[in-house]
């Protein structure tokens with residue numbers, strides 16, 4: 001992608017103009033705008049960061065700092081389905097590591113990797129704030145609580161069926 | 167609301183309407199009492215009266231530090247010529263904590279109503295809910311509820327025909343635990359990396375865009391409507407003096423029925439675990455209880471009868487914190503759990519204080535080698551010294567929280583660590 005192909009739609013630009021008004025300063029809109037970029041373009045490329053810096057009238061360095069500080073902003077594309085398994089205390093005590101091992105085996109990849117067909121990325125994340133439903137797996141930000149090897153196998157098959165050929 | 171005006175009958179405040187289907191919809195919420203008392207507050211109460219009721223109620227911040235809410239509000243300087251901001255802390259990142267999520271997804275109007283009341287008391291024009299990025303569903307529920315509230319003139323210009331106007335915006339974090347610390351939250355809301363600021367000045371005096379700012383936890387704000395409706399005295403009569411009201415406890419780990427339970431303050435740990443959570447998965451007495459989120463020191467079987475109050479948990483050597491109780495039975499591998507928590511803090515340290523940046527890294531590396539049977543003879547000493555060097559020398563409390571699990575492990579279960587070290591010597 002080059003700088004001139006990364007562009008927000010006109011609706012997005014209108015949305016951003018409204019958003020900026022909600023804050024005392026335009027830089028406050030940076031995080032929500034980064035989320036929009038991630039949603040629209042899949043990840044936040046350098047050209048996208050340059051475009052956003054221009055749009056908000058802030059230095060590129062400010063944008064870079066924020067993109068790199070927060071783990072939910074991705075500078076690289078991930079698989080079509082991002083499987084994020086919480087392995088923090090509550091989930092660990094309820095089998096999260098065994099679940100990770102099972103899912104990695106099923107997908108034939110290691111933690112942090114993406115399947116060769118680009119369908120699945122599996123990652124370990126910190127407490128998802130849902131420990132009552134441990135172990136917790138987020139699939140593209142949708143929470144699956146009390147996950148088991150069986151429910152995860154099912155979910156993976158379902159994603160495969162829905163996602164078709166990636 | 168079905169909350170009783172007799173404080174002796176009250177068992178729940180924030181969760182009173184939590185199980186009502188579709189409570190997140192304005193029409194349903196209103197049928198069940200949401201915004202019922204708001205016109206009275208906006209028309210008949212003034213700032214001084216509200217702050218006074220909240221002071222009298224004795225409510226202490228439910229985000230973890232337990233600072234008296236009314237007192238915090240009274241510290242906000244008036245007539246500075248600057249705007250005052252209200253920020254709701256919905257970052258909920260402390261491992262073990264998941265209570266605010268339920269308020270937001272099941273009864274968002276309770277939080278919105280509490281924020282309007284707090285905003286009115288503090289003269290706030292713009293208020294924000296800073297919600298952790300992972301809570302996308304909850305952010306969507308809140309946004310839908312806020313939209314309904316605007317359409318019903320409960321938010322925006324001249325609320326319910328009064329002189330009071332307030333805007334409310336949901337702002338998503340993006341996966342940084344430290345942003346739950348209020349000054350990091352403010353930095354983040356200003357569009358910067360979430361690096362905590364030195365306190366003082368406290369946000370009440372100098373916060374968001376250097377203006378007076380009140381930061382309160384979701385549960386704290388969600389308690390405000392009941393306090394104003396029934397009165398500060400009413401709230402002060404629930405629970406135990408200095409530990410008033412009800413509290414939501416998020417219970418996880420080795421219990422049969424993990425979940426959120428709201429109970430009057432002073433209920434015992436044992437009652438909560440046995441009567442509400444269906445007891446332990448294995449055995450009858452917990453091996454470890456982390457009472458207030460992963461950053462709080464551990465308690466053990468001898469503390470099982472402790473009443474759940476700020477004061478009693480402190481006497482027992484820990485804190486009530488965010489009310490996140492992680493229970494471990496005899497099957498828990500405490501070295502592995504401690505290593506996992508050490509990893510968490512090392513990952514989440516913002517890096518601006520050397521003792522925290524270096525210390526959390528050390529703790530993780532040493533715990534890892536101990537866990538994997540590759541420990542060295544003086545590792546206990548290394549862990550102890552590294553932990554002790556972290557507390558009290560940093561900008562925020564993250565470093566202290568990082569040391570708590572390691573110090574607890576060494577204090578209560580030194581043999582678990584030594585056992586692993588012996589394995590590595592073989």
Ligand SMILES: NC(=O)C1=CN([C@@H]2O[C@H](COP(=O)(O)OP(=O)(O)OC[C@H]3O[C@@H](n4cnc5c(N)ncnc54)[C@H](O)[C@@H]3O)[C@@H](O)[C@H]2O)C=CC1
Pocket residue numbers: 227229230231232233238241257258259260261263346347348365368369370381458459461485486487488562563
């Ligand atoms: N809910 C969660 O997910 C998490 C909660 N925590 C909790 O956070 C706690 C630490 O929080 P901190 O904000 O560092 O505690 P703190 O004691 O510095 O502040 C508590 C509150 O009181 C206010 N305050 C204190 N003194 C004041 C004064 N003189 N004037 C005006 N305002 C004043 C502060 O601004 C803040 O809002 C820990 O005890 C821990 O339990 C920690 C991590 C995550």
Ligand SMILES: Cc1cc2nc3c(=O)[nH]c(=O)nc-3n(C[C@H](O)[C@H](O)[C@H](O)COP(=O)(O)O)c2cc1C
Pocket residue numbers: 226227228229230231232233235255256257258259260343344345346347348349381382383384386387562563564
């Ligand atoms: C590292 C760290 C993380 C924190 N995370 C949260 C959080 O997620 N939610 C919260 O309400 N308070 C959190 N706090 C406490 C806040 O700094 C602050 O005390 C609280 O939001 C004040 O609200 P309250 O008085 O209503 O409790 C955290 C503190 C620290 C040191």
Ligand code: SF4
Pocket residue numbers: 344361362514515516517518519520522523560561562563564565
């Ligand atoms: S104690 Fe740690 S997290 Fe807190 S400001 Fe210092 S380096 Fe950052």
Ligand code: FES
Pocket residue numbers: 086087088089090091092126127128129130131132134135136261262263
């Ligand atoms: S420990 Fe996994 S959701 Fe909290």
